[in-house]
Amino acid sequence: MTKAEIIDAVYERVGGFSKKEAAELVDDIFDIAKETLAAGEKIKVSGFGNFVIRAKSERMGRNPQTGDPIPITARKVLTFKPSQILKALLNPARVQADLDGSGSGSAPS
Amino acid sequence: MTKSELIEALAERNHFTKTRAEQVVNCVFDTMIHALEKGEGIEIRGFGSFTVRNYKSYGGRNPRTGEAVKVPEKRLPFFKVGKELRDLVNEGPKAKRDDDSVDIATWSAAPPAPDKS
Numbered sequence: 399m400t401k402a403e404i405i406d407a408v409y410e411r412v413g414g415f416s417k418k419e420a421a422e423l424v425d426d427i428f429d430i431a432k433e434t435l436a437a438g439e440k441i442k443v444s445g446f447g448n449f450v451i452r453a454k455s456e457r458m459g460r461n462p463q464t465g466d467p468i469p470i471t472a473r474k475v476l477t478f479k480p481s482q483i484l485k486a487l488l489n490p491a492r493v494q495a496d497l498d499g500s501g502s503g504s505a506p507s
Numbered sequence: 508m509t510k511s512e513l514i515e516a517l518a519e520r521n522h523f524t525k526t527r528a529e530q531v532v533n534c535v536f537d538t539m540i541h542a543l544e545k546g547e548g549i550e551i552r553g554f555g556s557f558t559v560r561n562y563k564s565y566g567g568r569n570p571r572t573g574e575a576v577k578v579p580e581k582r583l584p585f586f587k588v589g590k591e592l593r594d595l596v597n598e599g600p601k602a603k604r605d606d607d608s609v610d611i612a613t614w615s616a617a618p619p620a621p622d623k624s
Contacts, residue, residue, distance in 0.1 A: 407538040436595040478586030
């Protein structure tokens with residue numbers, strides 16, 4: 399799926415916007431998300447997941463070609479933690495098994 | 508930022524009601540969730556891509572009791588950050604640098620590695 403298909407969905411399912419407006423709105427959403435993350439703030443979308451910035455400290459790595467050790471500088475990376483709801487949607491059979499008993503009880507987050 | 512703050516920001520930017528913005532934001536995430544449910548990946552250029560990864564069943568342990576448990580096979584969404592956003596996150600918002608601002612000292616010491624994303 400590409401952004402174009404998301405735009406189509408907004409155009410068809412929300413209604414009241416032109417294609418161009420729908421495209422601008424979808425762009426706005428990802429722009430707002432990008433600006434927020436660039437400012438170091440996390441984003442929590444209930445039912446979907448959280449985008450979190452993690453600070454990694456410097457560590458030693460290796461050049462995979464030569465085996466030479468090289469430092470990997472400290473950096474900030476973005477990670478996505480899917481919500482329990484999204485995980486459950488991708489695993490309908492598993493959710494059923496949990497309900498049936500054994501229940502390894504996934505902690506709410 | 509939560510989803511409702513995202514909705515507010517979108518409403519403000521476009522001068523329309525929160526209700527309207529909420530419909531748009533919900534539609535976007537619902538559409539994405541639906542794609543992932545079908546096992547379909549999503550690619551948003553400049554932002555990143557989502558894929559669904561299949562994990563086989565494996566033996567694990569309950570970390571509290573140490574008891575061996577079988578972890579059943581599962582599907583998990585996986586997000587890979589796009590290059591543009593990765594750089595934005597790492598350098599901060601002001602880092603939309605113009606090329607003149609390259610620090611000559613660092614440049615000569617270590618020329619930037621070629622991109623391989």
